[in-house]
Amino acid sequence: MSTYAERLNAVTSKRGRLCVGIDPMPSVVEAWGLPNSVAGLEACARGIVEELGGLVAVFKPQSAFFEAFGSRGVAVLERVLADIRQAGALSILDVKRGDIGSSMAGYASAFLGDDAPLRADAITVSPYLGVGALRPAIDAAVAGGQGLYVLARTSNPEGAPIQLATSGSATVAQHVVDEAARINLRADRAVGLVVGGTHSDVGCSLESFNASILVPGIGAQGGSIAGLADVFGPALAHVLPTASRDVIGAGAAELSSRAHRLLDEARVLG
Numbered sequence: 001m002s003t004y005a006e007r008l009n010a011v012t013s014k015r016g017r018l019c020v021g022i023d024p025m026p027s028v029v030e031a032w033g034l035p036n037s038v039a040g041l042e043a044c045a046r047g048i049v050e051e052l053g054g055l056v057a058v059f060k061p062q063s064a065f066f067e068a069f070g071s072r073g074v075a076v077l078e079r080v081l082a083d084i085r086q087a088g089a090l091s092i093l094d095v096k097r098g099d100i101g102s103s104m105a106g107y108a109s110a111f112l113g114d115d116a117p118l119r120a121d122a123i124t125v126s127p128y129l130g131v132g133a134l135r136p137a138i139d140a141a142v143a144g145g146q147g148l149y150v151l152a153r154t155s156n157p158e159g160a161p162i163q164l165a166t167s168g169s170a171t172v173a174q175h176v177v178d179e180a181a182r183i184n185l186r187a188d189r190a191v192g193l194v195v196g197g198t199h200s201d202v203g204c205s206l207e208s209f210n211a212s213i214l215v216p217g218i219g220a221q222g223g224s225i226a227g228l229a230d231v232f233g234p235a236l237a238h239v240l241p242t243a244s245r246d247v248i249g250a251g252a253a254e255l256s257s258r259a260h261r262l263l264d265e266a267r268v269l270g
């Protein structure tokens with residue numbers, strides 16, 4: 001069985017280093033000329049994968065916009081994840097879970113389990129109950145050839161007081177980066193990071209990090225792919241930029257041209 005790192009490398013080598021976020025919020029669904037309903041959600045979210053599924057390497061559905069419609073929205077999310085798989089792309093399910101070990105094991109089986117209806121190739125997780133509390137998800141990811149993306153330095157301005165606070169001799173963000181790198185030595189590089197593309201200085205050293213770095217904040221939040229080389233330096237080799245509204249926010253007619261524009265920009269990442 002191949003690891004998440006190997007699968008990610010294979011698909012991004014072919015399709016380019018870009019993740020498209022599937023955030024079908026009401027304003028996006030409206031820009032697609034669709035009603036703010038389960039049917040509108042489904043037409044928008046599955047329409048994105050139908051159009052871009054053979055082009056883009058990775059998709060990141062944001063669970064919140066599906067959960068907003070209850071069980072019928074979650075059923076749409078199941079179908080979107082299946083569509084992504086069918087298209088030969090990878091899915092990062094953005095659920096930002098983090099809990100004590102026993103509950104984390106529950107989340108791991110919900111999103112990473114072999115037969116889980118919401119099975120994804122990777123999920124986003126929060127380390128604020130301790131990086132060690134993520135262990136059940138790390139074990140599940142390694143067992144299934146899947147990945148995790150741990151929030152280290154998020155794209156939003158409100159993250160700074162917590163993530164840049166000092167813990168011992170390093171910032172909290174640095175602690176997360178170092179712990180993830182240490183775990184990866186025995187975890188098939190399954191533990192990636194989330195580091196926003198909106199900062200001129202991320203406030204932690206990524207130099208010796210050894211796995212994928214998901215970089216949100218491109219486009220709508222002010223970040224640009226062109227600006228990443230200066231900020232990420234040698235870690236640029238691990239960067240996977242992700243954009244949602246910048247690609248999907250102007251309706252179906254502009255979807256393909258916007259994706260192609262970002263794929264062109266992402267060529268500088270190699």
Ligand SMILES: O=C(O)c1cc(=O)[nH]c(=O)n1[C@@H]1O[C@H](COP(=O)(O)O)[C@@H](O)[C@H]1O
Nearest residue numbers: 062124154155194196216220221243244245
């Ligand atoms: O984990 C994430 O994906 C994430 C982390 C972060 O630091 N900032 C961030 O914006 N995100 C997510 O990335 C997406 C950003 O959407 P756009 O700003 O439209 O590209 C949303 O789904 C956010 O929840």
